[in-house]
Amino acid sequence: MFGKRAAELLREVAFCQPDTLPPWNDELIRQVLEEVSEHNNMMKRIFRDVNKREAVKFAARGEGTEDEFPGVDWSQQPDEAAAVIVHHESILRNKRLLMTYVKERADRIKSLRWRGRSIPEHILPQLSPTEVQYFKTYDRLLTKYMRKGSTGIGMDLTLDARPPGDPNLQVRVVKDYGEMMFSSGRFILRRNMVLFLPRHEVESLVREGVLEPIELDNHLVTKY
Amino acid sequence: MEETQDFADTPYNTVDEAVPSGQSDAGLMKQMLINEKAAPEILTYQADLVARLEELIENQDQRIQDNDSPDAELIRSLYLQELLRVKYLLRSYLRTRIQKIEQYVMHILDDPEYQERLSPKELEYAKEFFVTSGQHLKEKVLQHMPPGFDKLLKQSATSEGNDTIPMPDLDRHVFCHVLEDRGTVELEETGTETAEFNKDDLYVVRYRPIRDLVQDGWVRLI
Numbered sequence: 271m272f273g274k275r276a277a278e279l280l281r282e283v284a285f286c287q288p289d290t291l292p293p294w295n296d297e298l299i300r301q302v303l304e305e306v307s308e309h310n311n312m313m314k315r316i317f318r319d320v321n322k323r324e325a326v327k328f329a330a331r332g333e334g335t336e337d338e339f340p341g342v343d344w345s346q347q348p349d350e351a352a353a354v355i356v357h358h359e360s361i362l363r364n365k366r367l368l369m370t371y372v373k374e375r376a377d378r379i380k381s382l383r384w385r386g387r388s389i390p391e392h393i394l395p396q397l398s399p400t401e402v403q404y405f406k407t408y409d410r411l412l413t414k415y416m417r418k419g420s421t422g423i424g425m426d427l428t429l430d431a432r433p434p435g436d437p438n439l440q441v442r443v444v445k446d447y448g449e450m451m452f453s454s455g456r457f458i459l460r461r462n463m464v465l466f467l468p469r470h471e472v473e474s475l476v477r478e479g480v481l482e483p484i485e486l487d488n489h490l491v492t493k494y
Numbered sequence: 495m496e497e498t499q500d501f502a503d504t505p506y507n508t509v510d511e512a513v514p515s516g517q518s519d520a521g522l523m524k525q526m527l528i529n530e531k532a533a534p535e536i537l538t539y540q541a542d543l544v545a546r547l548e549e550l551i552e553n554q555d556q557r558i559q560d561n562d563s564p565d566a567e568l569i570r571s572l573y574l575q576e577l578l579r580v581k582y583l584l585r586s587y588l589r590t591r592i593q594k595i596e597q598y599v600m601h602i603l604d605d606p607e608y609q610e611r612l613s614p615k616e617l618e619y620a621k622e623f624f625v626t627s628g629q630h631l632k633e634k635v636l637q638h639m640p641p642g643f644d645k646l647l648k649q650s651a652t653s654e655g656n657d658t659i660p661m662p663d664l665d666r667h668v669f670c671h672v673l674e675d676r677g678t679v680e681l682e683e684t685g686t687e688t689a690e691f692n693k694d695d696l697y698v699v700r701y702r703p704i705r706d707l708v709q710d711g712w713v714r715l716i
Contacts, residue, residue, distance in 0.1 A: 303638045310640040361640070362649050368635045369658075376630055380596070404630045411626060415592070415619045423615060427589040430582045438571075470578065 272360045276302045276367035283374050291378055294398035299368065306364050313357040320350050379405050383412055384428050386477060429473055439469045441481040450475075519546050520580050525714050527587045532669070532715035533708060534662040534701055536594045536602060539613040540587075547584050551577060591616065599624045600647065600659040664702040670713045671696055679703065 275298060282292045324347075325339035344351040379401055382389055389397070389405055397405075418424035447459035452471050457463075459480065465472075475481045526540050554577045561570050595602060595612065599620050602608040609617060628646050636644045642651035649657055676691035681703045689697065691713070707713045 299634075306643075307640055310643075358650070361643055365635070365639060365643055365649065369631060372631055372634045373627075376627060398634075400630065400633055404626070407626045408623075411619065411622050415615060421615070421618070423588060425581075425585055425588065427585050427592065430578075430585055433579070433582055468574070 272356075273363040273367060275305060276364045276371075280367050280371050280374075283371060283378075288378070291375060291393055291396045293396045294375070294401065296398065299371075302364055302368060306361050309357040309360045309364075313354055313361075316350050316354055316357075320347055375401065376404055380408055383409050429470060438466055439472055440464065440466050440484040441472055441476065442484055444480060444482050447475075447480045519543060519550060520583060523547055523580075523583045523587060527583055527590065529708060529715045530587060530590045530594070533705075534664055534666045534668075535705070536591065536598065536608060536611055536662075538611045538709065539591070539616065541613060544584065544587075544613075547580060551580055551584070554580070592619065595620050596623055598660060598662055599627070600656075601661050604656070604659060664705065665700050667698055668701045668704075669696065669698055669716045670704060670708070671716050672713050674712055676707065676712050679707070 279295060279298050279302060282295060286292050320342050321339075324342050325336045328334065328339045329336045379389075379397070382393065383405065387409065389402070394402070415422050416424075416426055416428075441464070443459045443461055443463040443465070446461050449456060449458050452467055454467065457465065464484065465481075472481050476483060522543055523540075526537075526543065530537055554573055558570055558573045558577065561573070591612075595616060602612070602620055603624055612620060631646060636646060643649075645651075647656035647658055672691045672693055672695040675693050678688045679691045681687045681689055681699060689699070691697075691707075696716075701708075704713055708715060
């Protein structure tokens with residue numbers, strides 16, 4: 271009760287490494303939502319009971335019929351008023367926690383798009399179908415903004431996350447990849463081949479794990 | 495230095511030391527990027543500057559292609575290096591803005607003044623992003639909440655106005671460098687605390703009192 275479960279839910283995400291996600295916890299969310307509806311029912315019941323009771327008292331005092339009762343003066347009912355406030359606040363707290371849970375996950379899903387065009391295999395099973403859909407919609411949206419033409423700016427903003435250094439980079443091919451076209455010509459990428467290529471042309475292949483920079487400067491390799 | 499005379503009348507001419515012509519725009523962009531990164535709120539989109547840089551990038555691209563003789567290898571790699579740096583600045587600038595737009599999307603769309611600070615494409619993006627993430631929250635949480643608690647922009651039906659909108663913290667402290675003599679600047683709304691802003695002074699101040707100075711280019715953030 272009173273938001274404990276929702277806090278637990280959020281803790282799952284908060285205590286998880288930033289590069290992964292815990293599984294979408296449908297069961298716990300259902301429980302939290304149940305709790306919310308319970309709070310809501312209690313609140314309604316208190317409203318109804320107090321209204322009824324006070325209306326009856328009102329009629330008993332002979333000030334009018336039950337239907338003419340103008341409404342409860344809550345300042346005279348401190349116990350019930352406090353109960354209503356606690357239930358109300360509990361709903362708000364649960365709502366805030368649930369929203370934060372969904373938002374925090376959505377933000378991490380968003381950041382996946384900045385690292386690659388698809389959801390990494392180890393994360394995919396942790397997502398709910400709606401979240402997979404969210405990734406796809408976000409992908410479309412961002413791709414549209416970065417596309418050439420009237421809708422976009424014609425620049426891939428996910429490139430050069432760090433300021434450029436030497437424009438060329440020596441890389442080793444980690445796994446066979448097939449033929450690739452570079453500005454200096456066409457190469458068939460075979461394991462253990464060493465190439466010296468413009469940094470911006472190899473960046474995405476390095477991120478995919480096809481190429482590996484040889485120099486000490488390893489900042490292109492993000493650990494995801 | 496003569497080539498930078500065009501910019502002598504803007505307060506930004508101090509940003510760059512001796513720079514060859516055409517690079518002043520890159521210097522300006524560097525400052526805009528730093529301002530954007532340091533300011534809590536989204537700043538006005540530098541439409542002209544971005545357009546000039548895009549042109550510059552295109553020219554430089556052309557120049558690299560024209561210099562394709564083997565002897566020009568060194569020249570070509572220097573041009574390429576410069577090109578990559580300019581591209582980096584531009585991309586970082588636009589990327590920083592998109593991230594800020596996403597973070598404060600509701601706040602921006604709620605206020606016409608902020609909307610004007612975005613480029614048309616950014617505004618389009620903001621609107622679509624708001625729909626996407628709003629939809630997501632609705633589907634996952636809001637539609638399962640009891641009536642009265644199912645609104646995205648309000649905590650409950652009893653809230654006065656919209657009270658769930660994340661706002662930038664304008665009272666955050668920022669580091670700033672004064673570019674032109676500005677005299678006395680009020681640091682409190684009540685006018686009880688003031689500071690003398692002289693050229694090349696450095697201050698750590700709350701962002702709110704200097705936000706107009708940043709916008710108008712009297713100070714830069716660092």
